[in-house]
Amino acid sequence: MSERIVVVAAALLDGEGDGARLLAARRSAPPEVAGRWELPGGKVEPGETLQAALVRELREELGVDAETGAPVPGEWPLRPPYVLRVLTARLRPGSAAPRPLEDHDELRWLTPAEIWDVDWLDQDVPAVREVLAVRGVPGP
Numbered sequence: 001m002s003e004r005i006v007v008v009a010a011a012l013l014d015g016e017g018d019g020a021r022l023l024a025a026r027r028s029a030p031p032e033v034a035g036r037w038e039l040p041g042g043k044v045e046p047g048e049t050l051q052a053a054l055v056r057e058l059r060e061e062l063g064v065d066a067e068t069g070a071p072v073p074g075e076w077p078l079r080p081p082y083v084l085r086v087l088t089a090r091l092r093p094g095s096a097a098p099r100p101l102e103d104h105d106e107l108r109w110l111t112p113a114e115i116w117d118v119d120w121l122d123q124d125v126p127a128v129r130e131v132l133a134v135r136g137v138p139g140p
């Protein structure tokens, strides 16, 4: 089957330009990936835009009020039928700080120098590389 299910994840940024920090989230489950780090997000539901799905997932998983920005160009294969897309995002003014409410047991805001300090999921590495490449590009 050629059916694809998109997982949308956030390059959630804090700060401006090349110095902005990126939020990384450590998965608490399932056991195969527990302890590995990812960009927070989740599956897009039928009829939902990428943007709406990401705002919903960030509210559910992190308890934040976020807004989406420019998409990070690219699409990365996960376990079939899933594919990963990434959108830049920011907290809206007045949003709570992110907390690991579900799926995660630790969060870190990484400076550019710290990006590779965490053990990213293998399939996230090319996406994170692309986030670094486009950082500093203004939103839409």
Ligand SMILES: Nc1nc2c([nH]c(=O)n2[C@H]2C[C@H](O)[C@@H](COP(=O)(O)OP(=O)(O)OP(=O)(O)O)O2)c(=O)[nH]1
Pocket: 007, 008, 009, 038, 039, 040, 041, 042, 043, 044, 078, 079, 082, 084, 103, 121, 123, 124
């Ligand atoms: N959120 C997220 N999931 C990722 C990334 N990389 C990666 O391989 N995945 C995988 C893990 C999961 O198998 C799938 C996303 O599932 P999820 O559990 O986060 O999504 P969800 O909240 O919509 O899940 P569900 O409760 O509806 O099953 O994609 C990533 O960077 N972020």
